[in-house]
Amino acid sequence: MDYAPILNNIAKYVTLTEEEEIYFTSFLHYKKVKRKQYLLEAGDVNTKISFVTNGCLRSYAVDKNGGEHVLQFAPPGWWIVDMRSMLTHEPARLNIDAIEETELFYILKADLDALQLKYPKFERFGRMLAENAMATYQHRQIDNMILNAIERYSNFCTLYPSLILSLPQKQVASYIGVTPEFLSKMLNTVVIK
Amino acid sequence: MDYAPILNNIAKYVTLTEEEEIYFTSFLHYKKVKRKQYLLEAGDVNTKISFVTNGCLRSYAVDKNGGEHVLQFAPPGWWIVDMRSMLTHEPARLNIDAIEETELFYILKADLDALQLKYPKFERFGRMLAENAMATYQHRQIDNMILNAIERYSNFCTLYPSLILSLPQKQVASYIGVTPEFLSKMLNTVVIK
DNA sequence: ACTAACCCTTAATCTATATTAACAATTTCC
DNA sequence: GGAAATTGTTAATATAGATTAAGGGTTAGT
Structure with missing residues (x-):
């Protein structure tokens, strides 16, 4: 299995030891999803965070008339998750599906928690990833306002x-x-x- | 100085030792801002993150016709920051000012960096704070879409x-x-x- | 290669919300 | 305590973008 894309993504934020790399990759699941296949359906609990290596995912919400509204696209190199559902175990409001045949790695929230308790470097990585995501959403909101x-x-x-x-x-x-x-x-x- | 409000906020996420508490509070700056006084002006670099203990702040962006659009209010117990500006040192797009006389603590980004390198518990706190903020912005965006x-x-x-x-x-x-x-x-x- | 599903365009009509303006009520601060 | 600034209301008019409908083009899966 080629872990290079996801390890390169992490290397942008922190430098892992060989031990940390091995431990981390042991938690990774590889998955291939076909066009229109769901990775998450609104109403289910989001238990994992996914990293796309090939293809493209999208997250979207559905309004009361059934209209679909895209929140995010995830081409290779992007992470995707319904963060509130993952943090609180509430049902997700987002659907995540594949726009075209897509390959990805995912890690379960429970495994990520263990990883972060064992190696603080993953706390640091998670902090930086979440800070960047927050900054992006802040500015997306500003864009939509003005x-x-x-x-x-x-x-x-x-x-x-x-x-x-x-x-x-x-x-x-x-x-x-x-x-x-x-x-x-x-x-x-x-x-x- | 009464650090209880901000220490209670942190205690929701992590349990600090006495040593960590002392070190952390040594970095805190107390500030009082009058109604309409700025804490951050768009164009300047956001170098600190603020926690309100009294009163109320707001962050807002200005459109090309001069109209103000509020992104966030920060009553007591809330944090406020232009995250992208703080992370990248780009000029802020947000203005932050006081709606009424407001008391707050702030910590400089540079001090926060040092704190997180010394005590991983603050990495963990920062991660959780940013993850919650990201979840909130994701769902705000969904609300605005549907x-x-x-x-x-x-x-x-x-x-x-x-x-x-x-x-x-x-x-x-x-x-x-x-x-x-x-x-x-x-x-x-x-x-x- | 065929067929069904999907996608794009154009145009007429509609609607949620903006703009402007004028006035009354309330709040701030000297 | 009173002037100045800010806030809230109403109503007429304007507009960005939605809806509906219909035809033609393109793509995907069998």
Whole structure:
């Protein structure tokens, strides 16, 4: 099994000893999910955190009319989780599924807890990962408060340059918070044809 | 100086030894800010994280027309920071000011770094604090994606029960993302008069 | 290679919320 | 205690983006 992608991700934050690497990888589960297959369904408890090595996942919530609203895409190198559900064991509000065939590693919350108690370096890693995620969500919220749809689209292109080409436009629309019809209109009006 | 409020907050997550408590409190700075006085101005680098013991702070961003949009209120027991600015030393996008006369403790990021290297228990505390904040922002984002203005107002009342009474309505409107005029209309239409 | 499912576009109509303006009520602070 | 600033209300008008509907194009799985 090739653990390099996930170990490289961790190496951005902390430097593991060989012992720590071995212990950590012993907790990793490898999984392959097919297009449209669920990794988490709203209502279930989120018991693991996943790291994508290939393909792409998405997390989304469903409104009372059944409309899907994408919270996050996870292309290779991204982590994905319903954090509140994992922390409190409440039912998840998020669904996580695969946009295309996807490979990932996951680690169970219970194993992660053990890992962090044994090696404080994983507390440090977890702190940094959560701090970065918090900073990202803070600024996403600011963007949503002060930017219009065109500006949010432009932000999206900067954040996920690889996805803009491969993703159906309706998924992008869902992420930036407009209907597919409105995004289509925007893209065919703003640019000089 | 009465450190009880901030020590009680930390005790929710980790149990400090007397040595750790003394070391930690030696890094704390006490500050009193008057109504409308800034703790952080957008454009400056956020170098500290603050914990409110009395009064109330708010963080907000300003749009291109000069409109203010509240990201967070911090009544007693809450932490407040522009996390990205603190992590990367980029200029802050958030302003933080006092809604009323407010007392707080702050700790400099540089001191916090030293503290966490010396005592892993503060890594653990920092991880849990950041994970909770991330969970909160994830669910705030979900709320904003799937709820309408009335439902967001109702959420606000649950989240900040003490503030609904003391805060000017226009601040509430700014937090939930509507104009003061619209909130006024909502409140005088929805309820049977 | 075929078929069903999915995706994109256009256009007409609709709606939640914004904007502007004017005035009354309340709060702050000198 | 009173002037100045801030806050809340109402109503008319405006707008960003939603909804609905329909046709044509593209993709995926058999």
